[in-house]
Every structure is written in C-alpha cells, then in structure tokens.
Amino acid sequence: MSASEIHSVPKSQHPLVEAARAFRQSWAGVLGFILLVAIIFMAFAGPHIYGVDPFEIVWAPLTPPGDTETAPLGTDYLGRDILAGLLHGGAATLYVGLSAGLITITIGILVGAFAGFYGGAVDEMLMRVTEFFQVLPALLFAMVLVTLFTPSIFVVSAAIGVVSWPTTARLTRAEFLKIRNLEYVKAARSIGAKNQRIIWRVILPNALAPLIVSATLTIGVAILFEAGLSFLGLGDPNAFSWGLMIGSGREHILDAWWTVTLPGVMIFITVLGFSLVGDGLNDAFNPKLRER
Amino acid sequence: MSILTVIARRLLHAFLLVLAVLILNFLLIHLAPGDPAEVIAGEMGGATEEMLQQIRETYGLDKPVITQLGIYLSQALQGDLGQSFFYNAPVVDLILGRIGPTILLVIAALTFAILIGTMLGVLSSHKPKGIMSGFVTLFSVVGYSAPIFWTGLMLVILFAWTFPIFPIANMYDITLEGGFFARVLDVLHHLVLPALTLGIVYIAQYSRLTRASMLEILGSDYIRTARAKGVGEVKIYGFHALRNAILPVVTIAGLQFGSIISGAVLVETVFSWPGLGTLAFDSILARDYPTVLGILFFSSLLVIVANLITDLVYRVVDPRIRTGG
Amino acid sequence: MSSLLSIRDLVVDFKTRAGNARVLNHISLDVYPGEVLGIVGESGCGKSMTALSVMGLVPTPPGKITSGSITLGDEDLLKVPTKRLHQIRGKEISMIFQEPMTSLNPVFRVGDQIAESILLHENVTKAEAWERSVKMLEKVGIPEAAIRARNYPHEMSGGMRQRVMIAMALACNPKVLIADEPTTALDVTVQAQIFDLLKELQQDTGTAIIMITHDMGAIAELTDRVAVMYAGHVIETGSTKDILTNPHHPYTRGLISCVPHLEKNPTEERPFLQEIPGVVPPLTELGKGCTFAPRCQFQSNTCLADRPDLTQITAEHSVSCYNLEKVLAQ
Numbered sequence: 001m002s003a004s005e006i007h008s009v010p011k012s013q014h015p016l017v018e019a020a021r022a023f024r025q026s027w028a029g030v031l032g033f034i035l036l037v038a039i040i041f042m043a044f045a046g047p048h049i050y051g052v053d054p055f056e057i058v059w060a061p062l063t064p065p066g067d068t069e070t071a072p073l074g075t076d077y078l079g080r081d082i083l084a085g086l087l088h089g090g091a092a093t094l095y096v097g098l099s100a101g102l103i104t105i106t107i108g109i110l111v112g113a114f115a116g117f118y119g120g121a122v123d124e125m126l127m128r129v130t131e132f133f134q135v136l137p138a139l140l141f142a143m144v145l146v147t148l149f150t151p152s153i154f155v156v157s158a159a160i161g162v163v164s165w166p167t168t169a170r171l172t173r174a175e176f177l178k179i180r181n182l183e184y185v186k187a188a189r190s191i192g193a194k195n196q197r198i199i200w201r202v203i204l205p206n207a208l209a210p211l212i213v214s215a216t217l218t219i220g221v222a223i224l225f226e227a228g229l230s231f232l233g234l235g236d237p238n239a240f241s242w243g244l245m246i247g248s249g250r251e252h253i254l255d256a257w258w259t260v261t262l263p264g265v266m267i268f269i270t271v272l273g274f275s276l277v278g279d280g281l282n283d284a285f286n287p288k289l290r291e292r
Numbered sequence: 293m294s295i296l297t298v299i300a301r302r303l304l305h306a307f308l309l310v311l312a313v314l315i316l317n318f319l320l321i322h323l324a325p326g327d328p329a330e331v332i333a334g335e336m337g338g339a340t341e342e343m344l345q346q347i348r349e350t351y352g353l354d355k356p357v358i359t360q361l362g363i364y365l366s367q368a369l370q371g372d373l374g375q376s377f378f379y380n381a382p383v384v385d386l387i388l389g390r391i392g393p394t395i396l397l398v399i400a401a402l403t404f405a406i407l408i409g410t411m412l413g414v415l416s417s418h419k420p421k422g423i424m425s426g427f428v429t430l431f432s433v434v435g436y437s438a439p440i441f442w443t444g445l446m447l448v449i450l451f452a453w454t455f456p457i458f459p460i461a462n463m464y465d466i467t468l469e470g471g472f473f474a475r476v477l478d479v480l481h482h483l484v485l486p487a488l489t490l491g492i493v494y495i496a497q498y499s500r501l502t503r504a505s506m507l508e509i510l511g512s513d514y515i516r517t518a519r520a521k522g523v524g525e526v527k528i529y530g531f532h533a534l535r536n537a538i539l540p541v542v543t544i545a546g547l548q549f550g551s552i553i554s555g556a557v558l559v560e561t562v563f564s565w566p567g568l569g570t571l572a573f574d575s576i577l578a579r580d581y582p583t584v585l586g587i588l589f590f591s592s593l594l595v596i597v598a599n600l601i602t603d604l605v606y607r608v609v610d611p612r613i614r615t616g617g
Numbered sequence: 618m619s620s621l622l623s624i625r626d627l628v629v630d631f632k633t634r635a636g637n638a639r640v641l642n643h644i645s646l647d648v649y650p651g652e653v654l655g656i657v658g659e660s661g662c663g664k665s666m667t668a669l670s671v672m673g674l675v676p677t678p679p680g681k682i683t684s685g686s687i688t689l690g691d692e693d694l695l696k697v698p699t700k701r702l703h704q705i706r707g708k709e710i711s712m713i714f715q716e717p718m719t720s721l722n723p724v725f726r727v728g729d730q731i732a733e734s735i736l737l738h739e740n741v742t743k744a745e746a747w748e749r750s751v752k753m754l755e756k757v758g759i760p761e762a763a764i765r766a767r768n769y770p771h772e773m774s775g776g777m778r779q780r781v782m783i784a785m786a787l788a789c790n791p792k793v794l795i796a797d798e799p800t801t802a803l804d805v806t807v808q809a810q811i812f813d814l815l816k817e818l819q820q821d822t823g824t825a826i827i828m829i830t831h832d833m834g835a836i837a838e839l840t841d842r843v844a845v846m847y848a849g850h851v852i853e854t855g856s857t858k859d860i861l862t863n864p865h866h867p868y869t870r871g872l873i874s875c876v877p878h879l880e881k882n883p884t885e886e887r888p889f890l891q892e893i894p895g896v897v898p899p900l901t902e903l904g905k906g907c908t909f910a911p912r913c914q915f916q917s918n919t920c921l922a923d924r925p926d927l928t929q930i931t932a933e934h935s936v937s938c939y940n941l942e943k944v945l946a947q
Binding site: 028131132134135136137138139140141143144145147148149220224227228231232233234243246250253254257260261264267268271272274275276279 | 312445452555584596
C-alpha cells in the first residue's frame, strides 16, 4: 500500500452534520419541518398581514365560511372572525407549548440525571417521586393546579410542565445509567473531573440525541395539553389560543362545524409537525435503524 | 421469592402511593391562595361565616398543620373525603355514583386499542414496505397528533349528520323501555363512539409498537426454529410471534392507564358521558374543590390498581418474570 | 446406493448495498441414507446458506434462490407448494441451529414446543404428543424429563437447550437432520457431550445428518464424508478419511494444518501452527478466476483467468484445482 493510500482516510464529518444530512433523507422529518416553518410563519407574520382583532365582533354570529368577504372563514358564536382567531391563536398555542415543553424537559433532565448518575439512595428516592407523579392522571392534575391558581399563560405552562416531566426523567435516567460506566466517563474521572462536570459536560452531551427527539415530541404533547385545558375552559381567558376557540365553539358544533373543525386542524398540523420532526430526528440519530 | 411475598410487597407499595396522593391533596388545599376553609367551601358556594367555622372545626384548621394532616388522613382512610357544598352530598358518594361509567369507557377503549392495534400491527408486519404498513405508520402519526376531543367532535359531526347510526351523547336512552338485555345493548350502543374516540390514540400507538416488535421477533432465531419444524405462516404470525409481541403492549398499556383516564375526561365532556370526567368538569366550573380533589384521588387509585393488575398480567404472559422473581 | 437428498447446481444470490452477492455458486451435494455428511469452511463460505436452502428458509428478500434443484425422494423442494413444504419441514428434514440460547421460544414450555412438532406432523392427541415429547427428552439425556418438560427455556442451560432442540428435531423421525454448528456456542465439555449424543442417536435411528461446522475436530469425529466449501463453492469432497489424510485442494490442506495436533509425541519438535494468509474476498467482488487464487501460493495465470470445475480424481474424491501436481508435489 502506498503512503498516499494510507493517508486518504475518509473525511469524517461532525456528528451533527452527519445527522442533518440523514435528517434531510427522512421524508417525515422534512415534511414536519416544512409544516412547522409554515405554522410559525403564519403565527408570527399572519396577524400583521391580516390585521383583524380576534376578539372583535365583525359580522353576524355563526356565519359559515364564504358567506361574507369580511370574515372569509366565517364567524364564531359571538360573530368574531375565525380567520383572525386562527392567525392569532398560533402565537399563544406555540408559546405555551414551548414554555411548557421547556419546563418539562428541565425538570425531567435534572431528576433523571441525578438519579441515573448518583444511583443508590438518591436514585431510589427520585424514582419513587417520579413514580408518584406517574400515578396521577396528568390532565386531571393539571386541571386541579390550574383551577387552584388562577389560569394565566404562566400557570398553564407550569402546570403542564409539572405533570409531564416523568417521561423525560425516565429517559434521561436510562441514558445516564447506560453512559456512566463507559470508558470515556472513567477516563474523565481518572483525570480528576468533578461530578458536576461529568454530569453536564461529559455524560449529558452524549445523551443528547434521544433527549432532543423526546423534547420535540414533548412540545407536541404540551400543545395537546394546552388545547385540552383550553377546551375545558381552563386556559388563559385573555390568550386567544386554538384550544380556546374549540372550547367556545363546542356548544354550536352541530350548527357551525367550522368553529371547531378549523382550529382543530391547526392544532393537528402543528403537533403533526413536531411528531414528524421527532421521527426524522430519531432516524437521523440512529444510523443503525437506517440500514433496515 | 414466593408469589405471596411479591403480592404483599406490591400491596404495601400501592398503599404508600395512596397515602402520598392523599398528602398531595392536603398540600394542594393549603398551597392554594386564600383561606383553606374557603377553598374547601368552594369559591362559588357563597359560604357563610357559620359554614366556614364549621369547616374549620371539622378539619381542625386552627390546629398545627401536622395535626390537620393527621385529621385529613384518618378521615380519608375511613372513606370520608369531605362534603361537596355544591352538590350537597358526600364526595365519596358522588364519585362512587360516577366511577362505573368511567371504568366501562376506559376498559372498552383499551380493549378496542389492544385488539385493533395488535391486529393492525401484525397485518402490517407481514409486508414491512406494503400498503398496510404505510397505513399503520401514517395512522399512528395522525392518531397521535390529533387532539382527542377534536377527534371526538369530528366523529360527532360525522355521525350526527352523515351516518346517524350511533348516538352522539349520553350513556343511555332514558325513554327506552325494555328488559335488562335491551338496556345493556343500549349502553353498548352509546359506548361505541366515546370508546372509539378514546381508543384511536392508543390504536395508533399499539399498532406501531406491535409492528416494530413483530418485525424484530420475526427475524429471531426461535421463529426460524418454528418454521423449521413446519409451522405454517398464519400460526407463526398469529401465535408464535404475536405471543411475544404482545409483551411490550401489555407493559405500555399498563403505564398509560393514567393518560387514558386523562383522555377519558375530555371524551366524556365531548359525549356527555356521565362519568368522573364530566363530574370533574362540572365541579371545576363550580369551584367545588373537595369533589375535584376527590376525583384526583380516586382516579389515581384507579391507576394504582391498574398498575397492580398489569403487574400480575405480565407475570402470567411472560414466564421469564414469573420465575425470575 | 441412490442418494436421499440431492442438491444440484444450486445458485443463491443476495442483494446487498455493495451489489449482488452470489452466496452459493452452482453447489452440488448428495446425502446418502444413514450417513453423516460434513460441510466445512470459514464463516461466510455458504455452508449455513446451503442448509437454509434445503429447509426453504433463505430470507427472501434480500436472498433469492436463482436456479438449481434440491430433490428429496422424487420431489423438488424448490418447486413443491408451500403447504407440502410445511409438511416436509420437521417431518422429513429437520434442523438444529447454532444458538440454543435464542432458538427456543421464550414464552412456551419446552415440552409444548416439542409436542407442537409432533402434533403438526402426526395424527395424535395432545396428551400423546406430550408423552412422546417427554420420551424424546429422556432420549436426549435430560434427567427428570417429565419435570423438565414443564420448564421454560430460560430455566435451562445452553447445553440443555441444545438437547431440547435435538429432541424437537428428531421427534418425528426425520430422514435428514441438518445440524448447523450445533456446538459453537457451547462450552468445550458440553460440546463433546452433544457430539456423543448426536453420534449415538444417529446410530440408533439411522437418520442421515448434515453436519455443518468450521471445526475439523468435529469433522474427524463425526462424519463419514466431507464437503469443503470456500466463497460459495464446493472445492473438494470425499470420504472423511481421504480428506483428512490426503487433502488435495490447497485450501483444504491449509484448513487441516490449522488444527493443532495434541496427540503427537510431545517430545517431538512440532511444526508451527499454520495459517492461511489473507481473508475470504467479498462475495460481491469475485473475479472470473478461482475464488481461492488470491490467497493461494500455487496461483498461476490459469487460476486467475478461469474457475476450475469440481473434477473427480477417484470414485469418491473430487476437487477443483488446476495445479494439483504442484500441490501434491509439495
């Protein structure tokens, strides 16, 4: 073998670059990404392009779509513009979804990381707590929390976070258990790295792939949660979200399908976007699955 | 470890969880902003000072917190979760009157989900790249992403106008005359749409899960052994492989019982199903906290019991657990 | 004597990412009643694929039986309807596998797994099938068979499980038993027990055995005849004695000199353990010539240009090599 051959080692890309390339090959991921970009654009640019206030009464109540140019997608039971609601509702829904997702993931990673890293009594105690939270039906628990503390965007996000972290915690713990005995962790220890450094700088980065996938799905679930709470009339009454639209249209479902169907479609597309991106990321991070 | 020790341990564990839920309930009353007595009376009750005084006495609200906790726990363990001032009835009675329909709904939905889900999963595992498989993948993503109450409402629209074959609200027809059998049929008829709605999410998940485990199992050595001894394909899929593929479904179904109850709250509200969910909805609107907290407690109890049952079922279906202790 | 099972010109292709891999290239083999035929070769030479082809268990896709025939009696196993194939598997031909730990279904009792085989192929009641499966367990040397039959696989050791596999395979008195590296995953002491058991059962029942292995020791101990495979080809066949004492193909000679000889006089100066230089070429990149040529010390231009046919040198002994004189002269 000649010297040049020996040195022509294939260029290895940064793992994230490799993952991004794999992600582009997953039709689910790409479709989800497109959906999300469209939804985010709509939620943030939409209200500026279509400047109607969603709370304003613009036409006769329960006007079907297409009947008037003033409200192209019809009006709700008070005569408010559905299109304006759809455009404004995105921001509130995404905001709650993202902040609730963030709270969920933060609690979950903290609990899971400590349980998985320290093991023993710490693990036992934290897992008991996790188990306890899993016994409480999440939506009911969130309903109770929201009712006890007056509903606001923050309370709703916090309640969703408080009820949904156990899944992330279990996942994080499992990853930490797997990684904590690997050679590179021992190596880090042997050069005197402190526990905190090992947890956050050595193990966590290596557990990130499944956690990112899970975070994506968590945001989708949080959006569904917000929608459910709003549907039950427990959302922030001042935040015009899609769930709120469905909740207020519920009584009129048999006379005015559009008041319920359209915001539901928006929620569906958004959550679908997050799940598909999650699927795509999962494929991208698991090269072994791709071989199949 | 003998099976009795295992059961005793589980029961103790379950009891501790029950205790923990009660303590949480107690904490929630005290963490809520405002006077606990008013929280218990309910904001919409328009409680009189006399009533509040009575509540303070019953719950010992002037005593130290730890004594209050003791009073609360001992009452709860004796089956007294307080009085609903909104309904003017003991909370426990209210809940026991509504828990049956919820259990029925949840079990029907789970049965739907497990039967249809595993069936779809097995069928689609036959051709991993076929149409059926694509359908399962699509359905699982779609079923997962649609808000459950919205799916329910869509079914209501569909079955109210287009195919009026299933009732879209309530649990039975109060005008119906007929014997026991006719009534049972009537309830089942009313059950179809709510159970289907609640089941769809899980049908989606279980079909995907079954498909994945079937694909893995079908490539395993013991399936090759079964083929080598002349077992036909139908039996390979429906018996040898499915029997193993069902294990993760059982685990997941047990773990998800809490989320199914959450879903039931929404589904009941959509279909006016007279269970714990509609009771929770109504009592939350009425700010009737004793009832709300009672429902939280009882539904957690359902989850705890379901987990115990799952544990036992798993011991039956997986011999490795049974003897492994 | 006419053969029991006869493989003719069998070609099996696998589609891989790197291209088409011809894992079996015009294989012909015969199995005679009551004999033990050994198939020997390195991993990936096609010996397991030969067995799976006979069983009709080639994973399709990616695999595909491209051409050839496998006849048992007067039936071509590659042409019989699926239903008939299911009747043949387990009844006429059965197979035991390399991995006893994973080859039994974890959720069924071992007795039931054996009984299932009997119920599938014979007109007996469940109780009778269970009785027979207990008897089979006794026969393969499992103590307290009636109790053991009620065990689940995870309650047994690897050696025990392989005995269960053997009991299952022999439950319906098959004409041919294929044993695919039945001892590779087991401890050395257990290996010897399993070999003894197979030998004993073979003498008892007269079932013909196809013994697939990479272990020349097992070949010497168990088999009557041997086929040596390399990269999807049969390169030499003959009686075990001939092959071991008078190997002709350079590859076979290499294989045999790879085995350490313990029985030799310890005081005598022993030759170094030999190795065959190089590795088996990827099956997607086989050239036109002899597949062993790249590793062969006797390689000539003819070898690289064209593949030698399997040629008879005596009534029983065939070999595919162009340079036999040179090889034998060494």
